[in-house]
Amino acid sequence: MTEQAKLAALLFPNSGRSIADYEALYPPRPLPAGAPVTRLAPSPTGFIHLGNLYGAFADERLAHQNGGLFFLRIEDTDEKRETAGAAEALIGALDYFGLRFDEGVTAGGETGAYGPYRQRRRAELYRDVARELTARGLAYPCFCTEDELGEIRASQEAAGANFGYYGLWARHRNLAPGEIERRVGRGEPFTLRWRAPAAAAAVTVQDGIRGRLVLPGNEQDIVLLKSNGIPTYHFAHVVDDHFMRTTHVLRGEEWLSSLPVHVQIFAALGWEHPFYCHTPLLLKAEAGGKRKLSKRKDPELGLDFYRREGYHPRAVREYLLTLLNSDYEEWRLGHPTAPMEEFPFSLARMGSSGALFDLQKLNDVSKNVLAALPPGETADFLRHWAGDWQPEAAAVWTAEREYLAAIVAIGRREANPRKDLVYGTQIFSFLRFFFDPLFTIEDALPDNVGATEARGLLAQYSARYDHAADKESWFAALKRLAAENGYAEKPRDYKKQPELYKGHVGDVSAVIRLALSGRKNSPDLWEVQQVMGEDRVRRRLEAMIQYVGQL
RNA sequence: GGCCCGUUGGUCAAGCGGCUAAGACAUCGCCCUUUCACGGCGGAAACACGGGUUCGAUUCCCGUACGGGUCACCA
Numbered sequence: 001m002t003e004q005a006k007l008a009a010l011l012f013p014n015s016g017r018s019i020a021d022y023e024a025l026y027p028p029r030p031l032p033a034g035a036p037v038t039r040l041a042p043s044p045t046g047f048i049h050l051g052n053l054y055g056a057f058a059d060e061r062l063a064h065q066n067g068g069l070f071f072l073r074i075e076d077t078d079e080k081r082e083t084a085g086a087a088e089a090l091i092g093a094l095d096y097f098g099l100r101f102d103e104g105v106t107a108g109g110e111t112g113a114y115g116p117y118r119q120r121r122r123a124e125l126y127r128d129v130a131r132e133l134t135a136r137g138l139a140y141p142c143f144c145t146e147d148e149l150g151e152i153r154a155s156q157e158a159a160g161a162n163f164g165y166y167g168l169w170a171r172h173r174n175l176a177p178g179e180i181e182r183r184v185g186r187g188e189p190f191t192l193r194w195r196a197p198a199a200a201a202a203v204t205v206q207d208g209i210r211g212r213l214v215l216p217g218n219e220q221d222i223v224l225l226k227s228n229g230i231p232t233y234h235f236a237h238v239v240d241d242h243f244m245r246t247t248h249v250l251r252g253e254e255w256l257s258s259l260p261v262h263v264q265i266f267a268a269l270g271w272e273h274p275f276y277c278h279t280p281l282l283l284k285a286e287a288g289g290k291r292k293l294s295k296r297k298d299p300e301l302g303l304d305f306y307r308r309e310g311y312h313p314r315a316v317r318e319y320l321l322t323l324l325n326s327d328y329e330e331w332r333l334g335h336p337t338a339p340m341e342e343f344p345f346s347l348a349r350m351g352s353s354g355a356l357f358d359l360q361k362l363n364d365v366s367k368n369v370l371a372a373l374p375p376g377e378t379a380d381f382l383r384h385w386a387g388d389w390q391p392e393a394a395a396v397w398t399a400e401r402e403y404l405a406a407i408v409a410i411g412r413r414e415a416n417p418r419k420d421l422v423y424g425t426q427i428f429s430f431l432r433f434f435f436d437p438l439f440t441i442e443d444a445l446p447d448n449v450g451a452t453e454a455r456g457l458l459a460q461y462s463a464r465y466d467h468a469a470d471k472e473s474w475f476a477a478l479k480r481l482a483a484e485n486g487y488a489e490k491p492r493d494y495k496k497q498p499e500l501y502k503g504h505v506g507d508v509s510a511v512i513r514l515a516l517s518g519r520k521n522s523p524d525l526w527e528v529q530q531v532m533g534e535d536r537v538r539r540r541l542e543a544m545i546q547y548v549g550q551l
Numbered sequence: 552g553g554c555c556c557g558u559u560g561g562u563c564a565a566g567c568g569g570c571u572a573a574g575a576c577a578u579c580g581c582c583c584u585u586u587c588a589c590g591g592c593g594g595a596a597a598c599a600c601g602g603g604u605u606c607g608a609u610u611c612c613c614g615u616a617c618g619g620g621u622c623a624c625c626a
Contacts (some may be wrong), residue, residue: 041626042626043625043626045625045626075626077625077626078625078626080625081625081626142624144624146624149623149624157552160552160553161553162552162553162554162622163552163553163622164622189624191624210556210557213555213556215554215555216554216555220622222623223623223624225624226624227624228624230624232623232624232625232626233625233626236626237626252620253555253556253557253619253620254619254620254621254626255620255621255626256555256556256620256621257554257555257556257620257621257622258621258622259555278556280556280557280619281619281620322563322564322575323563326563326564326565327564327565329563329564329574329575329576330565330574330575333574333575351563351564352556352557353556353557353558353619355562355563355564356562356563357562358562358563358576358577360562360576360577361562361563361575361576361577363576364575364576364577365576371589411588411589414589415589415590416588416589416590417588417589418587418588418589419588419589420587420588420589475585478585479585482585490585491584491585504585505585506584506585506586507585508585509585509586510585510586512585513585513586513587519586519587520586520587521586521587521588522586522587522588523586523587523588524585524586524587524588525585525586
């Protein structure tokens with residue numbers, strides 16, 4: 001038995017499976033050649049941000065567009081940061097945005113033949129691989145305490161050396177076997193460290209987004225297993241993505257600097273590393289520049305923000321797609337009604353510089369998405385949203401379902417539909433006036449129309465109101481009423497000779513509009529009246545007559 | 552500080568050695584119009600800087616500046 005084999009047996013006394021056993025247990029996937037296997041591997045910290053969705057969306061598209069498979073693995077190796085129910089919340093949030101996994105952790109448990117998919121449940125696997133690594137002389141135990149590590153760092157700082165546990169700074173790299181045995185026997189906790197090659201050659205990696213990367217070889221003896229026996233990200237990534245047969249790893253560019261570590265471990269194990277794609281970070285504009293999105297300062301970073309505000313999931317997806325693939329918008333213009341799944345997503349067209357999140361752009365995308373949605377669907381979406389987040393809206397909207405659907409349909413059947421519905425909270429305040437319990441007079445009468453004048457106009461309008469009239473005759477009647485009361489039928493006439501009139505039709509309809517909507521701006525009056533129904537129209541006119549009478 | 556990545560209008564971005572340097576959002580003006588929204592037309596607005604290479608650089612190379620990332624028993 002070699003010294004190294006003895007060390008492995010000392011460190012990991014319970015014999016387990018060999019790497020070869022695992023190779024047989026997790027055979028290559030029965031997929032056509034070239035079919036991508038991608039994964040989302042979040043840590044369950046409870047905070048789900050837009051970046052998660054952004055990356056997940058790229059993973060999902062890549063897999064599903066090319067006959068591959070997309071799975072969910074939970075990286076719960078850091079107990080300290082974990083929050084309860086985080087995985088379920090994540091699955092729920094992604095599902096809301098239309099992202100489904102083929103395999104991995106599910107709301108109730110897990111599915112798939114390459115599990116377990118929660119890293120804490122894979123402890124045995126990591127340990128078995130670690131044992132073999134140790135037996136091959138690629139790993140060694142390190143007994144350094146936090147304090148000692150701090151000392152090393154301080155000396156490095158003083159000496160102007162690079163930080164880290166490497167080369168001569170790696171105190172326990174060449175501990176005598178007897179010393180190790182003694183410490184283990186005493187029950188001293190240890191981490192298992194990677195034995196990095198003394199002078200690692202630069203590595204060349206082909207990145208799916210950045211192209212050819214030449215990075216300095218790794219010389220750090222990074223920690224593979226923490227003292228509690230749980231692996232670090234680096235080790236878990238290599239083991240899991242190998243045995244789960246991941247072909248494409250999409251992750252944020254913050255991983256670029258540890259890429260040499262990963263490539264090195266893959267190579268040492270004789271495994272082929274996955275195709276890496278390092279995506280840019282989502283940034284946020286701030287006075288003078290860009291900065292990384294921050295949890296505390298940017299509520300729109302959290303996925304909950306979009307749900308709470310009532311953005312349609314499709315709007316968020318389309319927006320993200322415009323960030324993901326720059327030619328998406330052009331494609332959309334050419335295929336206005338095609339489902340976005342038909343867009344040929346491509347890694348090569350992903351940009352490599354950080355993108356600023358732009359709420360205005362999202363709003364624009366959202367307007368277009370809602371304008372294209374059948375009104376019935378929009379109404380259903382709104383009711384669901386209100387049920388979850390906006391009780392006041394839920395109360396009135398569910399009481400009058402059909403009414404809401406009719407309201408949403410206003411001005412949306414034409415070739416150029418209205419685009420004034422953006423997101424839930426905005427829509428709620430925009431549509432309040434339609435519902436009696438929420439109706440108030442918000443704006444004032446036009447400057448050139450006094451209360452008495454308004455009262456007269458309203459009384460006449462109310463007396464002559466014909467709910468059955470079509471739009472043309474209704475407007476003709478309105479113009480007649482305006483003319484009889486000294487208002488120009490056409491704004492142009494008034495502009496030409498203002499001294500001849502009190503105002504123009506616009507002023508008269510402004511008074512009616514105020515009576516019906518409480519505002520000086522609203523969608524087309526005739527349509528509003530038709531949707532409101534005759535009773536409601538008459539009631540509001542009466543109420544307005546009372547109201548201006550008191551002015 | 553070391554190493555790595557990035558840098559085209561306010562924002563997202565086309566561009567891959569020769570272009571009057573696309574388009575979208577935002578913005579401004581005009582038109583349409585009973586208000587708003589929609590729609591149409593038009594305007595303003597960019598290759599970070601300095602060296603190379605080249606007949607010719609936004610495009611290739613090297614510096615500088617700026618921004619970001621990373622140097623944990625976090626992912």
